[in-house]
Amino acid sequence: MSAPDPQSRPCPCGRTDRRDKPIAFSLCCGRYLDDFDRTPAPDAESLMRSRYSAFVLERGEYLLATWHASKRPASIEFEPGVKWLGLDVRARSVLDADHAEVEFVARQRGPSGTATRLHERSRFVREDGRWYYVDGDLR
Structure with missing residues (x-):
């Protein structure tokens, strides 16, 4: 029996x-x-969810491409052995046509088995019809 097609599996963003x-x-x-x-x-919100999925799937090229150029790091590294456990979108705010914020909690388990939560209020900007992650404040 073959494994299910990854495209038909439930989205990691939940x-x-x-x-x-x-x-x-x-x-x-x-x-x-x-x-x-x-x-x-x-x-x-869709960009934030897709970025979470990119972290789960270790799709660094997508994360870099969707990071605003003013804050984008030169590269992205993934910690070996991290398992993402889920995403909870807490709030979304449209500030104007080109600015928005999304508050979320992402849960993960590290290689040592310790579970952690990332609680962030992220800022996004739309340029030329495309949304980008700018930065966020950890809570």
Whole structure:
């Protein structure tokens, strides 16, 4: 028996449909990660969710491409053995047509087995019709 197609698995970001059923990766964040040039995330929350999925899947090229140039690091490294456990979007604020904030908690377990939470209020900006992560404040 073959393994399920990764594209049909539930999206790592945890988004669900109106019936509270998990949305497939290909219909959720996968379309942004796999077709960055032609399919930008439509809003700040979708970009934040897709960036979480990129961390889970270790897709550094997507993370760098969606980081605003004013704050983008030269490279990104992933800690070996980290397992992402889930994402909880706490709040979303549209400040104006080109600025938004998303507050979230992301949970992970490190290689030693210790669980940690990343609680951040992230800032996003839209330029030329594409949303970018700028930075965030840890809570």
